[in-house]
Amino acid sequence: MRRSTAAVTSLALAAVVLTGCAGGPSFDGEDCAGAFTGDLTKLATVTGDLGSEPDVTLRTPIHQSTETVEERIVGHGQRLTTGDQIAAVDVVLYNGTSGDKVVATEFDGDLSRLSNIDSWNSQVPAVASALHCASEGSRLVAAFPGTDLGEQGMTGLGVAKDDSVVAVIDVLKVYLPHAEGTEQYNDALGLPTVVRAPDGQPGIIVPDAKAPTDLVVQTLIKGDGEKVTGEEPIRVHYTGVTWDERTVFDTTWGSNPAKFDLTQVIEGFAKGLTGQTVGSQVLLVIPPELGYGDQAQGSIPANSTLVFVVDILGVDPAGTASSTGQ
Structure with missing residues (x-):
């Protein structure tokens, strides 16, 4: 498509059907209504503007057996409804045992640093699952067992298997997954x-x-x-x-x-x-x-x-x- 030679992809034109209007937004068939029902306000105090690295204070030690996700700032923009949908997000992770910050993205307002849920799933699976149905303009707070980072993530971030992790995720921009109108x-x-x-x-x-x-x-x-x-x-x-x-x-x-x-x-x-x-x-x-x-x-x-x-x-x-x- 560029003036230089395009990368060539072979694709068979299989028979497909014309789709009608769908209902409300969903992710992998699961309705997005009520996707963020968790309440982590007693465990995590999070302050600061969307897009700026938040100040986070945890009531440690936190023991989380399953992932809980709360929409601390409600977004009203486009939702993430597919794994390959691109978005600009910033993330900071805290160790729920010590309360120490583990790692953070830049939080510099750069909306060109794009990723998708599939790429997060290969790196930090718990962040990927927290992003299901997230809306542009939202801030999510998620708490999950350290094992939800996956073996590679736990090793790379120095998180023990008995630790829990708290993530704050800012969803800054979400692109459509396909034409909608x-x-x-x-x-x-x-x-x-x-x-x-x-x-x-x-x-x-x-x-x-x-x-x-x-x-x-x-x-x-x-x-x-x-x-x-x-x-x-x-x-x-x-x-x-x-x-x-x-x-x-x-x-x-x-x-x-x-x-x-x-x-x-x-x-x-x-x-x-x-x-x-x-x-x-x-x-x-x-x-x-x-x-x-x-x-x-x-x-x-x-x-x-x-x-x-x-x-x-x-x-x-x-x-x-x-x-x-x-």
Whole structure:
């Protein structure tokens, strides 16, 4: 998708079904309503603003046999509902036996330092489970047995198996997991058809017809988020197919969303997404002169008409650095 050669991913276009409207938010099928019912106020005093490292005083020693999570500051933004959904979070851990701080992230307001629940699960499983259903703008307080850190985490952080741990987690920004909004009617005559799996992943069916010669932009789902201006990078999931070969040459589904500066992508991609809104799913049919022209790019033949389905998951905050930790 960048002007340089795209990483090529092979993906079979399996049959998928169009999904309808879902109910309330859930994580792995579990309703998010009432997700944070714990009360740790008698064990942990936590003060300070969201996004700044909190002052934490524990009533030690704490003995926790199972994980308890409390939403100390209630967030009202986007929820974390999938393991691969990216978010900016800060975390500090305290030893519940001694009351000493064990480790902390930077708490420097950097919203480009992104992670997801899956990555936390591989490092600090208890933090990952605490984040299930968490909302942007929330501060969570979690208490759990030290063994919930996993063997590697206990060893690396110097936590004994009989210790308990208290975590304070600030959820600063959450990106969408997939397009969310209102489905739009489009005249699809002679154009690709898009179907969606339950997780939102699109499948693209290219018709047995001549490719259009002009740029085609169709909003399939209209999101109600902020508008894409091209001035700040965006985060997207996308799948790209060549019209003639009808094969996928690139996709982000199954991995982390892509970050794009619209000044650094092919012209048709930038034109088609500028002015769209976060939460939207957009179909783009890009003629060769607005794509890669007469130059082959990896598995994309020269003079190819390109078909993209793009889910716009969010816009990076102004002035953020390149993201890490994804």
